[in-house]
Amino acid sequence: MALNDQEVQEIQLEFLENIKQNKPSLTTETGKKYKVINSVNKVTQAIAVAPLNAEGQPDYSQTTIVVAGTQPVSDFSGNYANHLVSTANALGARNGMSAQYKDIRQFYDDTEKKIQPHQGQISNMSGFSQSAPPVAKIAAEEGVPKVTNFMDWGGVAATDLFDSPLGQVLTKAGAPVWGSTGAGETEITKKDRAYLKKHSTSYSDSENNTTIIDGFAGIIPYGQVREVEGSGHKASFVHLKGNGLDIDHYVKNNQFCSGMTEEQVRKIAKYKAEKAKETVWNKPDTWFDSTDPQTYIDEYKKTYGAFASVKDQLGTKLANSQVNITNLQTRLGYTNDSKTRIFLRKELVQEVANTASLQGQIYDLALQKEFSDAYIQMTALISQLRTEAFGLANFLSVAEVEELLAPLSIDKVWSTGNEATSLAAMATTKSQLETFSTNINQAANRLEEVDKANALIFE
Known part of the structure; x- marks a missing residue:
């Protein structure tokens, strides 16, 4: 049985500090404990963990690999060269698969060897930013049951769509390309995308805060994509519950997200329209907000897709509750x-x-x-x-x-x-x-x- 998206997100938010201190176990903010099976803290930063069962023993059948994104140059801790190379890799991903693919491939193989004596299985993989496309590719290659990515950077460039006429049109339309990826001819193929459609979920901010400059406006052309209103390039930006967005949280805060019912969207649209009447003169971005709720409803359908049914939404909540x-x-x-x-x-x-x-x-x-x-x-x-x-x-x-x-x-x-x-x-x-x-x-x-x-x- 695979971990749910919320549990994987919790690991994403905790593991960097864990691998810097080389700890043998990891405890998330909610108190769930994991045994660290493998970790790396170089240009690529990753961890592989197994949750502890009721007897306090690691359940290797739920081994989970989580990979971080670009190391920011502004982070002056650790090895400066790692940060510079990691950033260069992200920029190079405009021209194909991120160079992190090679590192993540090696980390996957090493982890698999470590859990073989325990009849273990890699049940989950997760990537953030530039590590997300190579994570998706390796998961599709290996048949990993569940992929949970956040703010995928360079999604289009990592697929065979980059070589298509559409990819070339986008490039000519203002998508600068430079750098060498170091990943050879590796790309997410049509076959991979068919697999990811059923096994992968990517969470993203609707305004694509940082990924908008990946060369293709932050488009994620594989898996199920779930977006939340606003702008924020970090895994903690999305509020999750179980295997999906915490829709109740977004309804309560009058924010749009994927998977809302028509009734929920209309409620939020009404709030936004009323709020728009209170123009803030020292905030120019509020000057032209519409006072017509229908404007926001149309915006929702364009950005987040079709309305969800009440039945499907309740079914998801029930499944999450039982897990x-x-x-x-x-x-x-x-x-x-x-x-x-x-x-x-x-x-x-x-x-x-x-x-x-x-x-x-x-x-x-x-x-x-x-x-x-x-x-x-x-x-x-x-x-x-x-x-x-x-x-x-x-x-x-x-x-x-x-x-x-x-x-x-x-x-x-x-x-x-x-x-x-x-x-x-x-x-x-x-x-x-x-x-x-x-x-x-x-x-x-x-x-x-x-x-x-x-x-x-x-x-």
């Missing part, structure tokens, strides 16, 4: 620290409550859809039968045919009362599950208070 429950149970199994256990117990109870509420909403939607689909099918069938009846009625008048077909109407065959009764019963069940969820959350808060009080007694 979180498993992870929390595992962490409770190997954690002895009392304060950490207090936090995990409360979070586990709340996640169970969240699952109950989500299931109620999903069942309610499913029942509504069943009735809606059945009604549509029944109406279509009656219409078809009426058409066929009139076509066969050569010896009857229209009035006579109508009289014969009178019992065959949607009002006669469809019980509105039964539909209303069933939907009302489902609404009651949904309400009861939501009440249960609220009560459980309240109990979780009391549980935390009791745990803390007990912890103080034994200090």
Whole structure:
């Protein structure tokens, strides 16, 4: 089983400090622990880790490789030459695959050798900025189940699309190209892209803060691309939950992101339109903001794609919640620290409550859809039968045919009362599950208070 995107992001945010100190283990901000299997801190910076299971032992079947991006020249720590070479590689990536491909390929092979005695598997790979395209390429070559990239730099140049007429047009249109990549003829092929479509997700800022100057405006031509409103070239810029964006976070903050429902987009568009009426005279970028909500709705569809369905969104949340429950149970199994256990117990109870509420909403939607689909099918069938009846009625008048077909109407065959009764019963069940969820959350808060009080007694 592969780690989820949120867990991989947590490793991205922690591992650089870890490899600088050459630590044998890594603990993320949320308290999840990993054994370090392999690491490198040279021009390319990378780490390979395995999560600890309930017994505190490394689970090599979930070995994860995470690679950093360009080392900024402005970072005056460590080896200056590494920073300069790393930056040169990023600029060279305008002319093909990043030179980091060779380093990451070697790191992958070395990690694979280390986990072979444990019957391990590399289940996840993650790249940031210029390391993202080579990570995607190697993952496709090796059939890695899950790729989670952030702010891919040089995506078009790394593919065979660069050699296409479109690539040449983009280059001539103002995409300067220089430098040697050192990666030979390596490129992300059509076959690779077909694999990445099912196994890779790239997260990016909608304004492509830094990647816009990669020579091709930061376009990511492989995998599933998820964007969030704003500008920020760092892995922490996107808020994730499980295997996707934390859409509730963006709704709460009135920001657009991929995967929103039409209702959510309209709510945010209305807010933006109202906000635009409050022109800030010393901020020129606000002078021409539209006061028409439709402008922002059109902008959303152009930048982030089609609206998501409520059902799909709820399904994603439920899947994430169920994975979180498993992870929390595992962490409770190997954690002895009392304060950490207090936090995990409360979070586990709340996640169970969240699952109950989500299931109620999903069942309610499913029942509504069943009735809606059945009604549509029944109406279509009656219409078809009426058409066929009139076509066969050569010896009857229209009035006579109508009289014969009178019992065959949607009002006669469809019980509105039964539909209303069933939907009302489902609404009651949904309400009861939501009440249960609220009560459980309240109990979780009391549980935390009791745990803390007990912890103080034994200090």
